[in-house]
Amino acid sequence: MSDATAGPMTDLDFAVAAYTEDGNWTVTPLVLRGEPDLSTLVSALRRYAGEAGVLGMVSVDEDFFVLVRVFGSHARFLISDVTAATEWPLARQVVDELDIPLDDDDDEQVPAGDLTIVADLGMSAMDLGALCDDVDLLPEEMLEEVAETLGFGNQFHDAIEAVG
Template identity: 85%
Template sequence: MSDVTAGPTTDLDFAIAAYAEDGVWTVTPLVLRGEPELSAVVSALLRYPGEAGVLGMISVDEDFFVVIRVVGGRARLLISDVTAATEWPLARQVVDELDIPLADDDDEQVPAGDLAIVADLGMSAMDLGALCDDVDLYPEEMLEEIADALGFGTQFQEAIEALG
């Protein structure tokens, strides 16, 4: 991880947890201090219930997002842009966990990980992949579209607004 330590400190746009119980979504801000570590985020998500697991949605510096889905203690990961791993420690940790090679600075922005991460909740891998390929959208807008597709768009917006 030594390549990334000289990079910028995280400018975390937001981090939220979302989970459903009895078909009703609850969305709450995740409190992450300083530079978030992937293992700490996964540990924080394990505290939440949810019949289909819990989703963690993190946006960093209007540059990229990470979606983490923890089900039965196992974490599934999606990062919107693998090239972010050259600058951001959290992105590097996700890329390392996915066991994919580090992208070069001149590589294209591409997602990596489990595009079917929310397929059973209402957004297909194809739709999620197409969303990640939309270079005109900011990470927050992409995550908002995911939240809308899964049925918790209003709660997502309320949680973002609560973070200020």
């Protein structure tokens, strides 16, 4: 059976790409087969040519999220919780890409990477950092808040419903 909907192959909750064309947001599910890999994710995002680049939003096992913003050959990254790198290959790849030393004894949930990743789109680094610090929210809820703030909440919701 080669049907991609036969069942989940990873603990990926969802992955979507969001970008603007003529000032309008488009959000589309990303098809990532097997265990999510950072280079595969960045390559998948490069297929979309938004006016301000393309924003990848990935949620893994209701544990953490990754934001990737690709513009041309440049990519910027944010992970909601560096401690996820001790358990998840994708998280480890992001932490390695950011060149952040990982302390296996540190269990404090903290974001890492570029908190200004969406500042020019409407969400300040301070607001994004505060959102990442809210331990009561699931990664999906955090990304939903980012989408709402940036102006594509409905499209985001429709895209993750299409995945689920």
